[in-house]
Amino acid sequence: MSRKYFGTDGVRGRANSHPMTAELALRLGAAAGRYFRKDGRNGHRVVIGKDTRLSCYMIENALTAGLNSTGMNVLRLGPVPTPGVGFLTRSMRADLGIMISASHNPAYDNGIKFFGPDGFKLDDAAELEIEAMLDSVVELVPPQEIGRTTHIDDGVGRYVEYAKTTFPFRGQLSGLKVVIDCANGAAYKAAPQALWELGVEVVSVGVSPNGLNINENCGSTHPETAAEMVVAHGADIGICLDGDADRVIIIDEKGQIADGDQFMALLAARWGDAGRLNHGTLVASVMSNLGLERFLSARGLRLERAPVGDRYVVERMREGGFNLGGEQSGHIVMTDYSTTGDGLIAALQFLAAMAETGQPVSALARQFDTVPQMLKNVRFRAGQEPLKTAAVQSAIKGAEARLQGLGRLLIRKSGTEPLIRVMAECEDEALLNAVVDEIVGAVEAAV
Numbered sequence: 001m002s003r004k005y006f007g008t009d010g011v012r013g014r015a016n017s018h019p020m021t022a023e024l025a026l027r028l029g030a031a032a033g034r035y036f037r038k039d040g041r042n043g044h045r046v047v048i049g050k051d052t053r054l055s056c057y058m059i060e061n062a063l064t065a066g067l068n069s070t071g072m073n074v075l076r077l078g079p080v081p082t083p084g085v086g087f088l089t090r091s092m093r094a095d096l097g098i099m100i101s102a103s104h105n106p107a108y109d110n111g112i113k114f115f116g117p118d119g120f121k122l123d124d125a126a127e128l129e130i131e132a133m134l135d136s137v138v139e140l141v142p143p144q145e146i147g148r149t150t151h152i153d154d155g156v157g158r159y160v161e162y163a164k165t166t167f168p169f170r171g172q173l174s175g176l177k178v179v180i181d182c183a184n185g186a187a188y189k190a191a192p193q194a195l196w197e198l199g200v201e202v203v204s205v206g207v208s209p210n211g212l213n214i215n216e217n218c219g220s221t222h223p224e225t226a227a228e229m230v231v232a233h234g235a236d237i238g239i240c241l242d243g244d245a246d247r248v249i250i251i252d253e254k255g256q257i258a259d260g261d262q263f264m265a266l267l268a269a270r271w272g273d274a275g276r277l278n279h280g281t282l283v284a285s286v287m288s289n290l291g292l293e294r295f296l297s298a299r300g301l302r303l304e305r306a307p308v309g310d311r312y313v314v315e316r317m318r319e320g321g322f323n324l325g326g327e328q329s330g331h332i333v334m335t336d337y338s339t340t341g342d343g344l345i346a347a348l349q350f351l352a353a354m355a356e357t358g359q360p361v362s363a364l365a366r367q368f369d370t371v372p373q374m375l376k377n378v379r380f381r382a383g384q385e386p387l388k389t390a391a392v393q394s395a396i397k398g399a400e401a402r403l404q405g406l407g408r409l410l411i412r413k414s415g416t417e418p419l420i421r422v423m424a425e426c427e428d429e430a431l432l433n434a435v436v437d438e439i440v441g442a443v444e445a446a447v
Contacts, residue, residue: 005134006127008309008415012102012111015055020110022062028112029066030140031133033147035126036095037071044147047092049077049085049155050100051186051244054211055110059100063112068147069140072096077155079209081187081245082113083342084159090119090339091158101186101244104221104329105417107212119339120318121311160194166337167198167348172355174199177235179251181205181226183219185243191344198348203233215242220249220330220343227255237354237361240330241343246310247330248343250350250365258365260330261292263350265367267324267332270353272301276323276336283317283325283333285309286410287375290425295368309415310341371407374436375423377414378443386420386446387413395442399424399435406431411439420447 005011005019011028013020037044046067050056064074072095077088082099089097097115105111114122114130122130141147167173178200182188188207196202205226206218218225220242230238230251238251250258264282271277281302284292293303306316310331317325317335326332331341338345353364380386387393396411403409407426414421422439426432 003128003131005131009103009311010111010113012105012109012416014108015053015110016058020055020059022058024134025059025062025112026066027134027138028130029063030070030138031066031130032096032098032114033067033070033072034133034138035130044072045075045092045094046072046096046098047075047077047085047088047094047152047155048098048100049080049082049088049186052079052184052188052209052211052214053102053107053110056100059110059112063098063100064149068149070138070147071141071145072147074147074149076149076151078151079186079188080155080159081190081342081344083246083338083340083345084155084190086115086119086121086339087159087162088155089115089117091162093117099244103244103416104215104219104242104247107214107216109417111416115339120314121340123315156190156193160190160197163190163194163342163344163348164198166345168352169355170198173351175201176237176351176354177201177203177233178351179203179205179226179229179233179235179238181218181223181229181238181240182207182245183215183221183241183243184209184213185215185219185241185245187241187245187344191239191241191245194344194348203229203235205229219243220247223249223251223257227251227257231255237351239343239347242330245343246341248332248346249330250347250361252361252365254362256362256365260326260328260332261289261370262365262367263330263332263346264288264324264326265292265295266353266364267334267349268296268301269299269367271324272299277301278321278323281320281322283313283320283322285313285327287328287423289328289373290371290408291368308412314340371425371427372429372432373423373425374432375421376436376440377419377421378440378447380418380420380447382418384447386443387411389446392439392442392446395439399439402431402435409435
């Protein structure tokens with residue numbers, strides 16, 4: 001069954017335009033409420049978190065009305081990281097968790113992500129069943145069964161206290177200077193608070209949200225801002241989160257940026273040496289660099305690839321019993337601690353490596369030499385299908401033939417934005433540039 005509303009990470013789009021309208025949020029809340037109320041579990045509780053976008057107020061109110069109309073009691077958390085919603089859904093014994101966020105996207109976008117009672121994101125089957133209800137009349141409850149809404153004042157505090165428990169070396173961060181960039185997003189309170197309480201000297205960036213500046217020239221998609229701050233303040237490390245804090249990018253003491261692949265390599269190596277990497281396997285997406293795969297293989301470890309999207313990485317982890325995974329973009333998933341990517345808890349694991357080894361970030365964040373990789377995006381308009389055109393298909397086949405045995409090619413439609421992503425890897429950088437530019441040119445001509 002094809003998807004009409006749900007993408008790779010819930011429902012997402014431009015705020016106040018279809019599908020991200022108050023009207024659809026109302027119907028989506030009612031459909032989700034009816035879906036989760038069918039088993040009558042646990043007093044029909046749902047927790048709702050959000051990031052700092054202006055449109056979150058509108059969407060939250062509409063979702064709440066839809067949920068209440070089907071008998072769900074709503075617990076509003078306010079701004080809290082996405083992994084905090086996963087944690088609190090399970091911790092507070094809710095039937096459902098909802099995060100209102102478009103993650104790393106600009107402020108004019110928004111999205112709705114769903115978590116089941118186990119704290120994990122809903123699988124495809126559940127999303128499709130909820131989606132099917134959107135186009136039908138959802139049965140509403142009688143007046144005496146309408147749900148209540150309560151604001152939870154200590155949601156951030158609960159999450160911060162849990163996050164701190166995952167850091168194993170209490171007292172060993174004293175004197176460490178950390179630049180933390182919260183992208184003017186959901187972690188603007190939680191992340192600086194957790195780090196300060198663990199003894200860190202905190203230099204905060206991106207902690208003044210105004211509803212419109214989330215991810216704007218800051219955060220994991222613009223780490224150069226924090227990199228400048230690291231150098232200017234003589235900090236030991238920079239930590240960049242995205243708008244909903246499920247991603248993290250690390251910056252070393254010299255202002256150099258390390259992506260999620262280097263981070264995963266460090267954790268996989270450390271966990272493998274300690275005998276705690278389940279089945280000796282790291283799960284990453286098809287976007288991760290070939291250098292990561294070679295690094296793991298040389299250590300007797302294995303890389304298993306999943307489709308792009310942290311939810312698909314998590315699904316594969318759960319299927320195979322693996323406990324470490326993530327994406328090059330900075331999703332780091334550690335199911336020993338979290339049910340989804342968690343930027344803050346992942347950063348604490350990096351700080352733990354610093355505390356245990358005494359090594360600087362520049363040594364820890366450069367685990368392998370990358371194979372030259374290029375990624376370019378082409379934006380398209382609604383209704384267009386550029387990948388299906390003969391010219392684009394021909395360009396892709398030609399590029400595959402030229403890369404045969406020399407590298408790899410990945411062309412895909414983004415599940416969160418109207419973009420065609422063209423990625424290639426090859427030791428021959430001239431060939432790499434040529435094949436990517438050829439495909440991008442064909443796609444641009446098609447749109």
